[in-house]
Amino acid sequence: MSRPFYNVSGPQGDGVACVMCGADFLKDKITSVVVGCHPVDDASVYACKEPCARLLAEDAERMAREMRVLAGLDDADVPSDERDDPVFCVDGHFGSLLRDLRTLAGTEALLSTSDDNKTLRFLLSLTARHAETAMMRARLVLARTSADNAGGGTGGDD
Numbered sequence: 001m002s003r004p005f006y007n008v009s010g011p012q013g014d015g016v017a018c019v020m021c022g023a024d025f026l027k028d029k030i031t032s033v034v035v036g037c038h039p040v041d042d043a044s045v046y047a048c049k050e051p052c053a054r055l056l057a058e059d060a061e062r063m064a065r066e067m068r069v070l071a072g073l074d075d076a077d078v079p080s081d082e083r084d085d086p087v088f089c090v091d092g093h094f095g096s097l098l099r100d101l102r103t104l105a106g107t108e109a110l111l112s113t114s115d116d117n118k119t120l121r122f123l124l125s126l127t128a129r130h131a132e133t134a135m136m137r138a139r140l141v142l143a144r145t146s147a148d149n150a151g152g153g154t155g156g157d158d
Contacts, residue, residue, distance in 0.1 A: 002036070002037060003035065003036035003037070004036060004037055004038070004039035004125065005019045005035070005036045005037070005038065005039070005045045006039060006118070006121070006122045006125075007118070007122070008038060008045060009022070011024065012045060013038045013040070013041075013043065013045065014043070015043060015044055015045060015046050017046075018030070018032065018046065018047050018048045018052055019035065019036070019045045019046065019047050019052075020047045020048065020052035020055065020056065021047075021048060021052055023048055025046065030048050030049075031048070031049040031050070032046040032047065032048060032049060032053075033046060033047060033049050033053045034046055035047040035052075035053055035056050039121055039125070040118075040121075070093070070096060070133075070136075070137070071136060071140075072140060093137050093140050093141050093144070094137075094141050096133075096137055097134055097137040097138055097141060100130045100131075100133050100134035100137065101134055103126070103130045104127060104130050104131060104134065107123050107126055107127045107130070108127075110123050111123050111124075111127070
């Protein structure tokens with residue numbers, strides 16, 4: 001598993017405690033499963049099979065659905081009124097792009113003031129995630145507005 005788990009305790013990072021609820025696998029007879037890794041040394045981290053791993057899986061599925069919708073790969077979950085022009089509405093691609101850019105600006109401010117290695121690594125991973133998402137959204141908005149201009153629409157100026 002390559003999903004990093006930040007801000008874990010010593011026992012959680014060592015794989016002897018649940019990264020979700022903190023249950024002690026050595027003391028309690030709980031079935032555990034690998035759910036990711038510790039970002040410092042890439043050691044496996046574990047969660048209780050029930051309910052913690054199930055909750056993590058459900059959260060990952062929800063995020064994957066949202067990402068498919070944002071990337072325009074699956075519009076089944078998008079309300080029909082957003083399918084008409086999802087680019088410039090507040091909850092559309094342009095609004096999401098602006099939120100990513102605000103997150104990047106805030107992360108820049110935090111990076112310039114932090115000297116803790118663990119915090120720096122977390123902020124850098126946050127920066128990478130939002131930078132990549134902002135890039136994809138910017139390209140999508142560009143493509144949609146270029147398509148509007150090519151079709152005689154009233155999109156933005158080039």
